[in-house]
Amino acid sequence: MFDRLADIIAIEGLLLFGRAIVLVTLGLLLASLCARLTASGLRSRLTPQLLQLARRCVFYAILGVFIAAALAEMGFSIGVIMGAAGVLTVALGFASQTTASNLISGLFLIGERSFEIGDIIRIGDTIGEVLSIDALSVKLRTYDNLYVRIPNETLIKSEVTTLSRFPIRRLDLQLGVAYKEDIAHVREVLMGVADANSLCLDEPAPLFIFTGFGDSALEIQFSVWAKRENFIHLRNGITAEIKVAFDEAGIEIPFPHRSIYTGEVSKPFPIRLVNEAQTASDTDKED
């Protein structure tokens, strides 16, 4: 009789276990199917990041429901598990504050759309192209081909400049010309250089600003606009052209000047030659 009981219990147990396994397998299949359907349905409306996030959410949600059902089937009380999970969550929460902050910051960054994959951003001193916006961080590729990981929290908290947002960009050149030059003539020469350069946009018109009377030179800011993609070409091209145009027009870009006085402006600067007699006799001997 005990053997029969043992047999019955064993079969019951196996059946239960079997049912639980079937539930989990069914859950897996259904979850992956739903995830794929969600992905294909929303593909045109969401960015790749959001799409993957949605897909994962749907998958784990459905799988979670089926696993809970399987556990209930096997006789585990969900309540106890939930209680334990609650305590664990609090502990994990305290431990993973930064991670959670990064996660939430990531969601907000994606939602805000101030930059997207492929944009070029500058954060602090790092300039790079955005490769991916992940859950916890953003990955950049710098111009010298280095891989930089920036936590989302840092991006939310600090100033991020998106260099590739607008189609045209202004180049500000700071120049100095000698005090003897005629400012109107300098302006004419600079405008001529901008006119001749085909990468430099006619509109918005180049800007000539006289910024001030510097220590050694008259300080001028010359700003020209270009299509964003042509910015580097313009920067290299126009500086060379300005130098050539200045040389041709005889406009001097001065070196820094310092005037030295020995206390009185009107008196000449006194100089004393050392070892004058000795040097003179040395040269006589060589001859």
Add this chain to the structure above:
Amino acid sequence: MAADSKSKKSPWWTPREVSEGQSAHLTLGPLSMTLGHGVDEWILEVSSSEETALDGNNTRLKVRKGLPDEAGERFVHAGEAERVVLSPMLADRPVVIRPRQPVFLLGGQSITLYLSTPIWLKVEIADPPVLLKEFPVMRLSDTWFGASTREGELCYAGRTHARHKLADLPQRPHRAISPMTIRNETDKPVPLEKISLPVPMLSLYGADDGSLWTQRVTLTLEGGTEQARVKIDSDLPEVARTLERLAGPRMEGGRSGMTWALNLLLGT
């Protein structure tokens, strides 16, 4: 001086035969181009200078023996093809043109301006035509035309002026003339300081004397809104010559007949 290509014979855009060892030389305004037929390849050399007053009568297309000296661009094309087709095309972006002096168009008035834009040259060989290259006759300066530096589009700066009378506009073989009529149906005067001509929506027509034209564009400024209606004529432009259609619009099904924001057409 232009016996090869003016009214007696045929305009420069008619197809020619260039056999192996020969080159076609084209002088058109500031452009000077040589296309040589080498062994299993074609060599293209292009040079462009500044526009001058002599551009009006220097159009020349000759086929001569000899290949270009300097290394131009080489296109590999093995075959017996000898047919060369040089065709003009219009610019690939809108062109921004200013009238000679700013004009105020009073309410209820209309004005017709004549604008000229430089053309592009398309070099094709063989039959059916195989495209070698498409390039502008002269290098044009970029410019931005729009409401602000954030919105707008990249255009070319037409450094010439819009004229009020057709007779004032010098005939240049490398430029296509577009008549543009602006009607002010509002009751306020509208300043015309710069105009963006929607060139990619226009077709190119040519006359036997080598002159190039596009259809008439009509801008109607409607009362009450900051909008203008653009209409591009489907008929040939009314100039006293027989015209042949050389190229269709680059942008099919463009925004003719729709309204454009005023600041996209007449910058302020």
